[in-house]
Amino acid sequence: MSVDFSTIVSAAPFLLTGLWFTIQITLVGVGGGIVLGSLLAVARLSRNRFISGLATAYVNVxxxxxLILVIFWIFFLVPWAIGWLVNGGRPVAVGATLTIFITFILFEAAYYAEIVRAGFxxxxTGxxxxxxALGLPKFHAYVYILFPQAIRNVLPILLTQTIILCQDTSPVYVISATDLLGAASKIAQRDGRLVEMxxxxxxxxxxxxxxxxxxxKSLQSRLAYGGR
Incomplete structure (x- = not known):
C-alpha cells in the first residue's frame, strides 16, 4: 500500500473546519465547565447536607x-424527554452541535468541580x-476574594484538565459531528487514505x-517561585 501525503494538502480545508469545531468544543467545555464546576464546588462545601449531597452525587455519577455514554444519552434521550414535556410526546430536534456543547459542559463540570474545590x-481558614468578620455577603466573598485565590492555587491542574478535555473531543464523531477526527475519518473513508489522515x-x-x-510546566515553575 502506497502512502501519499499530498492528499493532506487537498484535505486541509476540511480538516481545518474540523479543527475549528474541536477548538469550539474545548472553549465551550472549559468556560461552561468551570462556571458550573465552581457552583458545584461551592455546593459541595456547603454546610447544608442536602445541597452538599446533591452536588456530591452529581460529581460522583x-x-x-x-463520556461517550453521556453523549449518547443526551443525543438520544434528551429530545424524547423534552418532547414528552413540551411537545406532546414527539421528540424535539436538538442537533449534534448543541448535544456536544451541553454534554461537555455537564461532563467536564464534574472534574472542574473537584479541582476548584481543592483550590478552596x-x-x-483565616x-x-x-x-x-468584615460582614461580606457569601457571594461577594467567594467572587472577589476566595475564588481568585482558589483558581490561582490550582491553575496548572485546570490547564492540565483542559488538555485532557481537548483530547476527549474525539468521540463526538460517533454522532456524525465533524470535529478534527470526524473530518479525517470522512476523508479517509472517501479516499481510502486511512494512514495519512x-x-x-x-x-x-x-x-x-x-x-x-x-x-x-513553565507556569508551575513560576508559581512555585511566587509568580516571578
Missing amino acids: MRSIP RSIS QYEACE YLTVGVVYFLFSYTASQFV
Missing part, C-alpha cells in the same frame, strides 16, 4: 460514566474568617498536547 480547601490527526493532537503541557 458523572465521573463514573464514560487550599485557602487558609481568609474565610476575615470575610465573615489518522497520522495527521495524531500529529496535531500531539503538537497541541506537548506544547500545552510545556506551558503548564
Whole structure:
C-alpha cells in the first residue's frame, strides 16, 4: 500500500473546519465547565447536607460514566424527554452541535468541580474568617476574594484538565459531528487514505498536547517561585 501525503494538502480545508469545531468544543467545555464546576464546588462545601449531597452525587455519577455514554444519552434521550414535556410526546430536534456543547459542559463540570474545590480547601481558614468578620455577603466573598485565590492555587491542574478535555473531543464523531477526527475519518473513508489522515490527526493532537503541557510546566515553575 502506497502512502501519499499530498492528499493532506487537498484535505486541509476540511480538516481545518474540523479543527475549528474541536477548538469550539474545548472553549465551550472549559468556560461552561468551570462556571458550573465552581457552583458545584461551592455546593459541595456547603454546610447544608442536602445541597452538599446533591452536588456530591452529581460529581460522583458523572465521573463514573464514560463520556461517550453521556453523549449518547443526551443525543438520544434528551429530545424524547423534552418532547414528552413540551411537545406532546414527539421528540424535539436538538442537533449534534448543541448535544456536544451541553454534554461537555455537564461532563467536564464534574472534574472542574473537584479541582476548584481543592483550590478552596487550599485557602487558609483565616481568609474565610476575615470575610465573615468584615460582614461580606457569601457571594461577594467567594467572587472577589476566595475564588481568585482558589483558581490561582490550582491553575496548572485546570490547564492540565483542559488538555485532557481537548483530547476527549474525539468521540463526538460517533454522532456524525465533524470535529478534527470526524473530518479525517470522512476523508479517509472517501479516499481510502486511512494512514495519512489518522497520522495527521495524531500529529496535531500531539503538537497541541506537548506544547500545552510545556506551558503548564513553565507556569508551575513560576508559581512555585511566587509568580516571578
